[in-house]
Amino acid sequence: MALKLYVDRLSQPSRAVLTFCKVNGIDFEEVKIQLAKGQNYSPEYAEVNPMKEVPALVHGDFKLFESHAMLIYLASAFSGVADHWYPADLQKRAQIHSVLDWHHSNLRRGSATYIFNSLIALALGRPLNLEKAAEGEKILIASLAKIESFWLRDDGPFLLGNSQPSIADLSLACEVMQLELVETKDRDRILSHHNRILKWVEDTKSAAAPHFEELHSLMSPAKEKLLSLKSLATKEAESHGKLA
Amino acid sequence: MALKLYVDRLSQPSRAVLTFCKVNGIDFEEVKIQLAKGQNYSPEYAEVNPMKEVPALVHGDFKLFESHAMLIYLASAFSGVADHWYPADLQKRAQIHSVLDWHHSNLRRGSATYIFNSLIALALGRPLNLEKAAEGEKILIASLAKIESFWLRDDGPFLLGNSQPSIADLSLACEVMQLELVETKDRDRILSHHNRILKWVEDTKSAAAPHFEELHSLMSPAKEKLLSLKSLATKEAESHGKLA
Known part of the structure; x- marks a missing residue:
């Protein structure tokens, strides 16, 4: 299943989620949502995260936001993540x-x-x-x-x-x-x-x-x-x- | 293992944890920490929760605070909790x-x-x-x-x-x-x-x-x-x- 991460690298929780995926070899597509340009307020992004914040993820049909919930999900749903992470x-x-x-x-x-x-x-x-x-x-x-x-x-x-x-x-x-x-x-x-x-x-x-x-x-x-x-x-x- | 819950019933997360245990038949001792009397600032309570807030729990030798973390732990560590809770x-x-x-x-x-x-x-x-x-x-x-x-x-x-x-x-x-x-x-x-x-x-x-x-x-x-x-x-x- 394809994983998309909706992030702004200037947002600290976005960087935490990106780092986690890269360190653990989890493949993803990075979708840049620039907060400074208000891209988080677009109608398209509201479909991904109705709270209009970053980060968020879409994994197949599954949508999730809140970076801690995302980190726990990623650590649990992908094989090969070493136990110490979660x-x-x-x-x-x-x-x-x-x-x-x-x-x-x-x-x-x-x-x-x-x-x-x-x-x-x-x-x-x-x-x-x-x-x-x-x-x-x-x-x-x-x-x-x-x-x-x-x-x-x-x-x-x-x-x-x-x-x-x-x-x-x-x-x-x-x-x-x-x-x-x-x-x-x-x-x-x-x-x-x-x-x-x-x-x-x-x-x-x-x-x-x-x-x-x-x-x-x-x-x-x-x-x-x-x-x-x-x-x-x-x-x-x-x-x-x-x-x- | 004995479970102690350190709570003030006037604190909303304390009530959530107490309700969860009672609904799920989890035995515990309720230790009342009255915030209005500053009992959360006692040296004894700092040993339980250094953040000086309620609720907190002690389960055998294990100490935990933050009500969401406690609810997840209680739902996971005790048998007989129906799946819908967590x-x-x-x-x-x-x-x-x-x-x-x-x-x-x-x-x-x-x-x-x-x-x-x-x-x-x-x-x-x-x-x-x-x-x-x-x-x-x-x-x-x-x-x-x-x-x-x-x-x-x-x-x-x-x-x-x-x-x-x-x-x-x-x-x-x-x-x-x-x-x-x-x-x-x-x-x-x-x-x-x-x-x-x-x-x-x-x-x-x-x-x-x-x-x-x-x-x-x-x-x-x-x-x-x-x-x-x-x-x-x-x-x-x-x-x-x-x-x-």
């Missing part, structure tokens, strides 16, 4: 579900709120909201502290102290990588003292080499473009005597 | 994961933000935040519209058009029931035109009878207490010339 053992699997569930209201919420309102909104023609960005940053900082102090452990380099990565490592590491889009001084202020997290992201990158790094190659040009938009918006706002 | 079929299971993942950033986020900031904060000695409550209400209203138009279908009475309930029905229905805590006029404004949702909640209640209703019996006295706290706070705020 263990058959009920308790190991439950811990991975726990990390993934925690992610939604913590790391994802903080990171997405912070980055959207301090930067990405501009690419969608919307104003920045520095108050909301600050709220997001607070959640993001608390979440990174929990990763450093709880989800990463001495037993092994990956989340939950595992010796090999799971789908949770891909999902959360791609989220942390989203900080590559913001100004270096902001990224460093938030992340640079978290040595354990930085090492874990590097370990995840190595375990998913070369795909993880290749799929993040568009971060640097995207950052340049976003920061020039921000610079323009800031100048405009200053000339109007207010901050965007 | 189907073995990969695609049916994936759809349930999709609903549960969607829940986090939509219905749960909207409902929890709205109810906490418009009411429950007072029970924790914190001020109301009507701006945040309004933000939450907006997400809640959009989420209810998606349940009515997408997750509920003509094929059957439960989410995804299923003929029997899944763990997703319990989780989301307990979330909607949280609106029983707010003033009747607010609850009606938000919910009363959603006939399909009201019918689905009733169907879920019937499918999980008598436990679902029993576990919600504390909602009415809790509502009275919260509304009298709110009335007091409003009077105090008015006497200081500002709204809390």
Whole structure:
């Protein structure tokens, strides 16, 4: 059965799903849905994902969205995926579900709120909201502290102290990588003292080499473009005597 | 192996987990962690759940938190749970994961933000935040519209058009029931035109009878207490010339 992945590589859950398939040799067709062009709002895409978000998949007649659900489905439906990505053992699997569930209201919420309102909104023609960005940053900082102090452990380099990565490592590491889009001084202020997290992201990158790094190659040009938009918006706002 | 559930029946995910165990005849000890008394911040409870939230479980030596992960674990680890709660079929299971993942950033986020900031904060000695409550209400209203138009279908009475309930029905229905805590006029404004949702909640209640209703019996006295706290706070705020 043919597998189609509907993705925008600038979306962190899209990169997690793409990385997973490439690392595990799962054949797929990549259908690019550019959020910055509003392609997720087309009537055609609403047939794939009525929530109008990426990523989503179509596998034969089967449609699915929500990246964690997709990662679990892909790990289960395709043969040849090593057990460590999504263990058959009920308790190991439950811990991975726990990390993934925690992610939604913590790391994802903080990171997405912070980055959207301090930067990405501009690419969608919307104003920045520095108050909301600050709220997001607070959640993001608390979440990174929990990763450093709880989800990463001495037993092994990956989340939950595992010796090999799971789908949770891909999902959360791609989220942390989203900080590559913001100004270096902001990224460093938030992340640079978290040595354990930085090492874990590097370990995840190595375990998913070369795909993880290749799929993040568009971060640097995207950052340049976003920061020039921000610079323009800031100048405009200053000339109007207010901050965007 | 002994199963302990650490819960506060005023927390919607706690009620979902309790209902699931009772409906499926899973024996457990209920350990009450009263959020209003800050019992979730005790050092003893941090050993159970370092995130200091309810619900959590201990099963023998195994500890787990995050209610969706718990529901999946309980449905998988205990024999005698009917397949419809968490189907073995990969695609049916994936759809349930999709609903549960969607829940986090939509219905749960909207409902929890709205109810906490418009009411429950007072029970924790914190001020109301009507701006945040309004933000939450907006997400809640959009989420209810998606349940009515997408997750509920003509094929059957439960989410995804299923003929029997899944763990997703319990989780989301307990979330909607949280609106029983707010003033009747607010609850009606938000919910009363959603006939399909009201019918689905009733169907879920019937499918999980008598436990679902029993576990919600504390909602009415809790509502009275919260509304009298709110009335007091409003009077105090008015006497200081500002709204809390």
